[in-house]
Amino acid sequence: MVRSMELSDIPAVCEIEKQTGVCVWGVEGYREALSNEYVGLVYEKCGLVVGFIVAKFALEEVEILNLAVAPEWQRCGVGSQLVEACKELAKSKGVREIWLDVRKSNLKARSFYEKHGFSVVFERRRFYRNPDEDAVVMMCRIE
Numbered sequence: 001m002v003r004s005m006e007l008s009d010i011p012a013v014c015e016i017e018k019q020t021g022v023c024v025w026g027v028e029g030y031r032e033a034l035s036n037e038y039v040g041l042v043y044e045k046c047g048l049v050v051g052f053i054v055a056k057f058a059l060e061e062v063e064i065l066n067l068a069v070a071p072e073w074q075r076c077g078v079g080s081q082l083v084e085a086c087k088e089l090a091k092s093k094g095v096r097e098i099w100l101d102v103r104k105s106n107l108k109a110r111s112f113y114e115k116h117g118f119s120v121v122f123e124r125r126r127f128y129r130n131p132d133e134d135a136v137v138m139m140c141r142i143e
């Protein structure tokens with residue numbers, strides 16, 4: 001089940017962050033995000049948070065900032081439900097484009113996003129640190 005992220009979900013979200021090696025926001029980062037214009041969604045399975053997505057909603061576009069699924073729940077459709085829920089929300093708000101950055105070497109995520117209608121628009125040289133790496137910028141147009 002996909003639902004809005006609540007403050008009480010933050011410890012579980014941080015644990016998934018640690019397990020998956022995504023960009024680390026930490027407790028304060030999510031607290032701040034939830035009190036601003038960001039939207040957080042979690043996927044709950046048997047009372048446990050097993051995946052999450054955080055996106056920044058603006059008038060014209062949405063930017064996916066973080067998305068991760070606990071390793072033992074990957075490849076079960078959880079990420080797909082989270083990204084599709086984000087697309088539905090964007091559609092309901094009349095937003096036409098969803099953007100994101102992903103590490104160039106993260107072929108798993110790139111293939112996941114391609115399956116969901118995203119394509120590469122351009123690259124940002126040495127956008128990431130630890131380790132240094134280019135970012136691939138992907139976009140999905142919402143019909």
Ligand SMILES: CC(C)(COP(=O)(O)OP(=O)(O)OC[C@H]1O[C@@H](n2cnc3c(N)ncnc32)[C@H](O)[C@@H]1OP(=O)(O)O)[C@@H](O)C(=O)NCCC(=O)NCCS
Binds near residue numbers: 022077109115
């Ligand atoms: C990327 C991620 C969110 C995908 O979530 P998920 O729940 O595993 O994805 P789904 O089960 O919904 O997969 C949907 C499709 O994505 C693609 N995909 C997912 N995992 C894949 C993998 N390991 N290799 C290749 N393609 C993959 C496939 O096309 C898959 O469809 P299929 O299973 O029918 O072949 C998850 O792997 C993850 O948390 N990765 C670590 C964190 C990360 O990289 N986040 C993105 C940062 S931008």
